[in-house]
Amino acid sequence: MKSLIAGNWKMNGLAAAKSEIESLIAKFDGSAPDDRDVLICPPATLVASFAAEYSDEAIQFGGQDCHANTSGAHTGDLSAEMFADAGAAFVIVGHSERRADHGETDADVKAKAAAVLAAGLTPIICVGETEGERKAGKALEIVGNQLAGSIPDTSDTYVVAYEPVWAIGTGLTPTIEDIAEVHDFIRSKTRDDIRLLYGGSVKPANAQEILAVTNVNGALVGGASLKADDFHPIVMAAPSGS
Helix, strand or coil: CCEEEEEECCCCCCHHHHHHHHHHHHHCCCCCCCCEEEEEECCHHHHHHHHHHCCCCCEEEEECCCECCCCCCCCCCCEHHHHHHHCCCEEEECCHHHHHHCCCCHHHHHHHHHHHHHCCCEEEEEECCCHHHHHCCCHHHHHHHHHHHHCCCCCCCCEEEECCHHHCCCCCCCCHHHHHHHHHHHHHHCCCCCEEEEECCCCHHHHHHHHCCCCCCEEEECHHHCCHHHHHHHHHHCCCCC
8 A cells, every 4th residue: 555644734834834845846856756645734724725736746635633513603613524625635633632632532533533534535543642551551452442432433444643642742752663563453453454654753764664664554744744854755765555
């Protein structure tokens, strides 16, 4: 399967950040490689303009979150249909920052993922343990419970991103053995055609080693996706696929 390298810009990026997209395209010699998928999830304010302007460059765009409902009295929220209308292809759901900062439960994540699928988009469903849970030897238990509670009953395509909470934005990463153990476990709980991404302080220096791990089919990249100089080598470190 094709690797998927997804950049989550989080709450970073104004209109001028299009220069980083253009720089990334230039590094690809005008178009992203067709043997791996490249995704940028910028702030919602930029999705429509980026998708419209760079739709021919083989870079896809997505949302960072959505509401489970298609419409309604939900001030400040965006539906999956709105992202589809804006030209998005994916929506991230259940990111640990959403779970922690907004109290999102597995049931909330499942409902959002179902809404993304209903809108014809692909959800990237995030799971991962805290530092305390890992130290207590509960990493697989926590991830297993999140998978069971967050993935809709569906035959449609979705993506799972494993993001150890304690590694996000800290510069810390699990050992390669730890990453392999969790990804093998997730594979045992999902279909063989589901792409599994690793997320948690992925950077140019460690991308090749991480992306070579069995059952790691790509990466969900945070801070290193904000600059083309950092993101490009991560994309190119991914194994090619068909």
